[in-house]
Amino acid sequence: MAPLRTLLALPVSLALLALAPASSSPTAPTTDTLLPLLVAEGGAPAAALLAHDGSDTHYAQAGRGIARADHFRAGSITKTFIATLVLQLAAEHRLSLSDTVEQHLPGLIRGAGNDGRTMTLRSLLNHTSGLNDFTLDTRGVVPLTPLQAVRITLTHPPAERGRFSYSNTDYVVLGMVVQQVTGRSYAVEAERRIIAPLGLTGTSFPGSRTSLPGPHGRAYTADGTDVTELDPRVAGAAGELVTTLADLDRFYAALLGGRLLPSRWLREMRDTRTAHGLYGMGLFPEKLSCGITVWGHNGRIIGSYVRTAATVDGRRVLTFRVNTTAIADPDLEPALLAAEFCPRTP
Template identity: 40%
Template structure:
């Protein structure tokens, strides 16, 4: 793979030419460069990174700083926490087990985890595996009820999956399973426990064996209790109040998110993963169709949710399939079109980003996937 780096329009462009393809830092991806520049120059984001890939090769664009104390840029080839993009990996493993006849999508979770989901109207006998993967279980969001303050105050604390689930089950169910939509990390804590029950092994081992190794995703990991991020990586920052100086929360215990959001990856790895998933290389046709049966979520941007996979309309026409993710220090959006284009965008500030940051992330993904 050939690499060349050029500073263009306030953003640093790294051209990755693979398989005989090339990309021009001088004329290509102007919209993406501008979106990243605005993220770091106008939206208050310390640093941003994007990698867009098509059949001719890949281009990495970076802007801003990866370390506020040192004033150094976001490193090329950065690893970062991907937050809820983890859910797509978890859902893919569950759907592989469905394809193998080891899990029934429409069976109640009670069949696999008897007696675990009980309390305040929450009942595992009524919640199916499909409900969990599509956030249509009615389970309250454990993250919402734990509160960001708890995670910020105790960033290195180990948390058991059942402890995370407890934050959800302590509250009344939100609706009868299948009759509404509510994004809830508890659904994917249960999905991780389901994988462990069916395989008899840690869920992270299933992710590594079934997805990371076959796709050669060497920059991607399921860290468990490991607080650090393998180099190279930017620092991760957060704000708990508007106007506050960003605080460094690079080191956290990712068990706070577990199967719903603990993973670490790189932009090229995420692009490769979503290309393989959308391209039908990870799931059998029936399970991929089920995953892509996306339904409205009420999102004003028109995004719909399938089973661990979002369908997002593009302003230039068409759509992409992917996921977004937030965790202490980082916010990410990654996805792929069926036409063979993939993009991942990361910023190193979450929570506490401005609305301009949120809008800028979506604009960067749109610019990457729509092209110039």
């Protein structure tokens, strides 16, 4: 569920040129011409996208068994929701990002050189805590309680503290902090603070429920195994979310548009300096081939890959998904984002 950060300029440019007829000058591809390639070359059974630009909405799909209203698993896009909750609590002075994990969860992080007394909430949010990723042991297929996930992590020494190292454990711990501070689970807090106020009627934290709400299609592994039924505790606060295309567009538009966080805390969320430009707090930037930078997150969980990106003000947003675990051709994602956000020439 780590962010895909493949931005190889030469392969992408070659792929775009290959889409143009040999007898004419190169024509910039559109999202509609690129989306079928996620199926034909990306190895997905089906793909869909939903884009918003002001009052304009555009939907497209490719392949069979996928629809605009489908519910699907969103994987690590969950992290943007969790980060938003933590920053809301910081804005309310109920915690500080400089608080240590030990202050909120005494004794939790101890072992193999890991020490919650020197680990801040900020370092969890931007993945510089050094905590090992528990899914490297479980491969994202073993349902766990948060405490079990942490215990697996503590069998490994930490990475270099202060260096960016994407870890699902960071956000599992943040979910525990939210519960400790509020007295309610992160799922309940997300419902009352984000989901209900924004009217995200297709979004939920399913807990241990293995089925998807209707309507939904099917989800597949790369070898075609049907994994639609899945225990979300394989990811917990790092990747449990179930949602829809429309809800993700609405959420990121509201977040980046300043509806969920005061401006100071939204700037904090987008501050990537500690992670050397790679990650903020539940968001990461991506500089496209035309020089425009978009903000968002991706999500990978068994049987589903999702990507949402938006302009920095949230006025333009795109979410696309495939109903399998990963895209076989990594150049297709940046090409699709460029087709949506880069200015088109006549």
